[in-house]
Structure formats: C-alpha cells, structure tokens
Amino acid sequence: MFPALLTDILSGALIATCSTALLAGATTVPRRLRARWTARGQVTGTTAPSEGARMLRRYTLLRTSGPGQYDTTRSSGTVITHHIDGRTQRFELTDVPFGDGTYAAEPID
Structure with missing residues (x-):
C-alpha cells in the first residue's frame, strides 16, 4: 500500500x-x-514611423564669402541651391559634424 x-x-x-x-x-x-x-x-x-525621424540641422556652407549657414530637415546627400551675392551656387549636404554643432555643406559648382 x-x-x-x-x-x-x-x-x-x-x-x-x-x-x-x-x-x-x-x-x-x-x-x-x-x-x-x-x-x-x-x-x-x-x-x-516608417521613415527615420527628420531633425532640423544647421549646415555650414563651405567656401562662401556671404552668409555661411543653412537650416533644413533634408537628409545628407541632398543637393540644395543657395543664392550668394546674386549668384546661384549648389551644395551637397553631408553628415560630417563640426565642433560647433553644425554640419558641412560642400559646394558642387
């Protein structure tokens, strides 16, 4: 048992x-x-969101004599047109940061 x-x-x-x-x-x-x-x-x-969050960035326009900064939400690799002293100049936005918190925008023309 x-x-x-x-x-x-x-x-x-x-x-x-x-x-x-x-x-x-x-x-x-x-x-x-x-x-x-x-x-x-x-x-x-x-x-x-299905796309990456877009953030406002300030870009420093390289090799310019006029106003040297541009604010946008566009991503790096985008080509922008900026008017400086009556001339139209194209810049490519990059993801290279500077020490002041801005990013580089390199001239194409």
Whole structure:
C-alpha cells in the first residue's frame, strides 16, 4: 500500500511541475521573441514611423564669402541651391559634424 501511495504522490507532483513549466514557457517565449525582433529593428505595432525621424540641422556652407549657414530637415546627400551675392551656387549636404554643432555643406559648382 505504501508504494502505491508514493507512486500516486510522485506522479501528481510530476504532472504539476510539467504543467507549470509549460505555462511559464508559453508566456516567456513570445516576450523574448518580441524583444529580439525589436532589437533587430523589426518594430512591432504602429508606434514607430516608417521613415527615420527628420531633425532640423544647421549646415555650414563651405567656401562662401556671404552668409555661411543653412537650416533644413533634408537628409545628407541632398543637393540644395543657395543664392550668394546674386549668384546661384549648389551644395551637397553631408553628415560630417563640426565642433560647433553644425554640419558641412560642400559646394558642387
């Protein structure tokens, strides 16, 4: 009688332990997968914009004698046209920062 009672207790404990482990795994796995996807840049939901956030940047126009700064939200690589002393000059915006917090805009012409 004692071995049968011990077997029933152990089998009940084993079933309870396995059930608890399955429930814990069922809640942990989706959370970890979501965290891994978010870390890779695959943002879940619609909280993040589809494009990168645009920030206002001030650019220093290189090799100019007139006003030497230009404010814009356009990304680096964009070509802008700026009028200096009646002349039209084109500049390419770069992502090279200066020590004063502005970015370089290199002349094309």
